[in-house]
Amino acid sequence: MTLLSLLTERDPGSVVAIEGDARISTADMLRGVRSLTTDLREAGLGRGDCVAVWLPNWPEALTWQFAVASLGAHVIGVNTRYNVEEVRHVLERARPKLVAIAHDFHGLDLIGRLRRAITDVVPAVAVIRGTDATAYDVGAGAWVPSDRDGELASGDDELAVAFTTSGSTGQPKLAAHLGSAVAEHARADAEKIGIHAGDVALCALPLSGVFGFNTAMAAIAGGGTCLLEPVFDARAVLADMARRRATHVVGGDDLVGRLADAWQGEDLSSWRWLGMADFLGRTGEIAEWAGREFGTSTTGVYGSSEVFALTALWPPDEPESRRWRGGGRLVSPRIAARAVDGELQLRGPNVVDAYLGDPDAAARSFTEDGWFRTGDLVEIENDGGIVYVCRMGDxxxxxxxxxxxxxxxxxxxxxxxxxxxxxxxxxxxxxxxxxxxxxxxxxxxxxxxxxxxxxxxxxxxxxxxxxxxxxxxxxxxxxxxxxxxxxxxxxxxxxxxxxx
CATH class of the missing domain: 3.30.300.30 (ANL, C-terminal domain)
Structure with a gap:
């Protein structure tokens, strides 16, 4: 099972992504993956290489993920908000051979940031939605992806994607996962969340982050559609949700709270499920609003860059007093959990497989008997429900x-x-x-x-x-x-x- 299987197993005529007025079918995206795979081969990319994908929530971000992973290489997502120091940290840890960079997005000077971030790592540059790569060469060449026929690759199961951790306990780490783990987790999430053909998942969180990425992968695995929002404007997002009949939303109470505050009567009656993390203490208020206005079922969720997002969530029959809290029930029987001195420890295919540029990090993150230490204080109740309390340090x-x-x-x-x-x-x-x-x-x-x-x-x-x-x-x-x-x-x- 590879990451690419999530796409190749879909109905070719189904819509896999929507951005603005553009509707991208599965067949269209597969054609893009084939073309890009050929370009990447010719650029010398292969097994074990890293590609930094510095794109907003464009369909191309998904195309790049599938193409890179099919060659046995891996993607490190770069948030378009990252400053020079954050980009430099990614370059030094991940050492990407290539950077895919957005041309002329939202007035951001991404190439200027890249030039200032470079030290000893000098990547080639692929320019996305641009026609001339001349100004993007930082010393190792630059090119614009072609639009041609190509062939899919199907390499061995290798690292496919890495996410930047929060850095709450030091310098951010780059937590990498195997392609098979991504695919397995996506299928488990789609089943537990209830994503099916015809459903539409709002993808407003950056695909470069684990919550945005896993939401998109779950939508694809379930046969649904990713409603991509490259820029978050609450009024515009509400209009898109109403027009595209969005059914599923994942976000923190900061993001969903902005939607609640901006809502002016848009028809969101299709909105069935909300998975929400509590960052600002607004979960209960927002859950009551969504339930009252649209019949939306809200659940708290649990996840991180190192164990995937949506690793645990509450089923709809849980009482609200519990269901709106962070945590939940594990989405797969292949994931195991225990609490040691209150700390949640996990084991399973969802757990980080490597840390880019920091091979010693695993020794610090795992117990002697192979459990991953999350650093989160939890209560594991008699029925197996995991109730998130807070970070151990908080x-x-x-x-x-x-x-x-x-x-x-x-x-x-x-x-x-x-x-x-x-x-x-x-x-x-x-x-x-x-x-x-x-x-x-x-x-x-x-x-x-x-x-x-x-x-x-x-x-x-x-x-x-x-x-x-x-x-x-x-x-x-x-x-x-x-x-x-x-x-x-x-x-x-x-x-x-x-x-x-």
Whole structure:
């Protein structure tokens, strides 16, 4: 089973992707894969080589993935938002032989960033949606893909794709997976999510990230269509969802929240399923909105660059109090889970197969008996359900008790004046102190919010202080917008030092 099998087994007449007004059939994409495979062979690409694909959510990003993997080579996706240092890190770790780069996308000077990022790795460049490659040569040649007949390749099962990790515990790693693992996971996700022929999955998250990538692969495996959004504009995305009758959405509460905030009555009655990660504490509010307006079933999900996205999710018959939390049930019987001192450890075909440019990383990431250490604090319940709590490094120890900061965040977010909430821990004289930060659209102060928390939370869970700020410090990753907890910890310490 290869990654390419996801495409070759489909009905040639089915629509595999939509971008704007363009509808790409499976036959069209296969023709593109054949043509590109021939180009890549002639460019000297082969088994074990790396290709950096620096494209937005264009159909070409899928074409490149299938063609590169068919030759036994692998793709490292590069987010179009990456700055020079992030691109340099990818080049130095992945050492791509070739970079596929978008021409004239959204006014971004991608080739300028590439030139500034180059050190000792000088790749060739393939220019996508351009006609002249002259200005793209960074020292190893540049070319524009052809449009000709070609032949598919079917190499051995090799590394096919790599994703940049969040870097929350140091420099980001590049987690790579075998093509067979991608295909197997895509089929498992499609079955559990319920994607079938005629369904349309919104692909608004970047395909360069694991959540965007696995969503697209699940749609293809189930015979559905990828509704590709190269630029996220909430009003335009809502219009596309209504026009194309979108059925499935995966995203964080930041992305889906922007859709909820922008909704003006578009007909989204086709929207059956929402898989959502909680980054900003809005999951419950958004799930209620989608269920009330469209009958959408919302589930929390679990995944990462190293174990694939959508590795666990809740079935629709779970009660909402559980179903809207992060975690879920494993999507495949071939994946095993255990909790050791609260940390989730996984084993199965979904687990990272290699780290590009860092062969010693596996030794740090796996136990002696072969389980992958996720670094996530979870509760595995008697029925096998995995309830995500938080990152191991984010858990609070308050008065000797382990406390999930999300419990306090959710209470703060229930206040009528609060738009978003984040709680971090800082060391105090008697252990950790919970410090809250909120944004608000009505006048409110920290004392009132502490009193609000005290109405329902145990005394030791009431935050030591709550600060009202204009906006949260955030970072835009490949899987969504996340609040920068480290920055908030710095602010909390600064506020404490400045206090009389």
């Amino acid at each position: 858990v609070l120890r308050l008065r000797g008790f382990l406390v999930d900061p999300a419990e306090i965040e959710h209470r703060l977010a229930e206040h009528a004046a609060v738009l978003s909430a984040k709680v971090v821990g800082v060391r105090g004289d008697e252990g950790d102190e919970a410090i809250g930060f909120v944004t608000a659209d009505q006048p409110v102060d920290g004392a009132a919010l502490r009193a609000w928390c005290a109405e329902t939370l145990a005394k030791f869970k009431v935050p030591t202080a709550v600060h009202v700020i204009d906006e949260m410090p955030t970072t835009s990753g490949t899987n969504g917008m996340k609040i920068k907890a480290a920055t908030l910890r710095e602010w909390a310490l600064r506020e404490r030092e400045a206090a009389p």
